Amino acid sequence: MSFFMRTARAGDLQTLYEMAKLTGGGFTNLPPDRKSLAAKLERTEQALARQGEGVEDELIVMVLENAQTGQVRGTCQIFSKVGQNWPFYSYRLGVLTQHSRELSRTFRAEMLSLVTDLEGSTEVGGLFLHPRERAEGLGLLLARSRYLYIRNHRARFGERIIAELRGVIDEAGGSPFWDGLAGRFFGMSFQEADEFNAVNGNQFIADLMPKTPIYTAMLTDSARSVIGMPHPNGRAAMRMLETEGFTNPGYVDIFDGGPTMVGQIDALRTIAHASDAVLTAVHEKGGDKMLVTTGRLADFRCTYAFAIEREDGGVSLDRASAQLLGLEPGQTFTMAERA
Known part of the structure; x- marks a missing residue:
């Protein structure tokens, strides 16, 4: 590697x-x-x-x-x-349930509420x-x-960690969610808003969007169908996040409607299962493929390596990976299982 x-x-x-x-x-x-x-x-x-x-x-x-x-x-x-210098806005997808005694019917209305829960x-x-x-x-x-x-x-x-996944973008480069919601309040296309957002952030959307809950039934079918859906190219990333321990509690991006995944840092699989080890030897072949990291701040490095646990309590790494990380016998590193 x-x-x-x-x-x-x-x-x-x-x-x-x-x-x-x-x-x-x-x-x-x-x-x-x-x-x-x-x-x-x-x-x-x-x-x-x-x-x-x-x-x-x-x-x-x-x-x-x-x-x-x-x-x-x-x-x-x-x-x-996030959210220290300016509010970190999301939409939270929820349901308002109401019952009509006269009609003997229960109505459930799906709503998007503007929140700063994830600050x-x-x-x-x-x-x-x-x-x-x-x-x-x-x-x-x-x-x-x-x-x-x-x-x-x-x-x-x-303690908490989030990951925003890109929302659905059509073949023409437009966003059904933008066109059906935010785009109605701004005189710009998604492409124009996308360029402005990338450079200046999405605070302009939060500042000008209505703060009252929005009933999804009032949106276009195309906008409603992509709420909380990741871009097709982001589905694999969503699965990786779920494997890591992230969940999808119903937060969506106010710009393109993509899902925001949420987790607890110390419960993430990689962090919970990682361990520190001492390099006691190097070898040429064999071992289990592991994720190995060393160094702090600007000296941080991470790669795949082949590791063998030794009877002396230390770990042997393949020579190429040890050299790539600048590790010498006696030094400490961190490793986690590849899977």
Whole structure:
């Protein structure tokens, strides 16, 4: 395995920009805008330079690098605390039940309510893997490296974690949810709003949208049918989140109607099952394929490695992975099962 995860740096700007152009729109955490991407890298640099503990509003951009070629082929992000500098709005899908004695009927009305329930959560997002690299479990490496980063910097994150999945976008690049709801209040198409949102955030939607609950029966059929549905390309990501321990409690994005998955950090499978070990030897072949990480802040690295538990209580890693991580016998690292 020549691929490894590391924290991003300023020199990754061009590669991130090229990947952003491949996302196909609606990917607000990875906009094809150099200024926005440069700001993300600057925030990452500031977060990695902070030595103190405690939860602050920070962003960590990570990248997947091929050690043999030096090419960056994927990326993901961690927002340590959303909603600190401006409200973090979501729609919460609920049901209002009413009974008419005269008609002897019960009516159940589905409603979207604008809420800030998820303020203060850690958010994982911005996951993108180059189309030519979607094999060998690299998507899992991208996703799960974030959880190991959080585990090994636990004091910098809270208790709850969320992941917003991109909503359904039609073949023309439009959003049925936007057209049926928010688009009626703004004089712009989804594509125009998407570009503005990627650069400036979706606060403009929250500021101008009505704060009263919206009955879904009043929306178009096309808008109603995609509420809480992930983009077809995001279904695998949704399954990965569910396997990790995220649930779908009915929160949806106010922009494209995609689902927001919610979990508890310490209960996530990767974090709960990870353990620290001491490298006592290296070997050439054999062992169980594990997710292995080492280093803090800017020195963080994560890759797949083949591990063998030894009778001395330590662990042996395959030589190539140990070298990739810069590990020497006697040093401590973290590992988690690949599955």
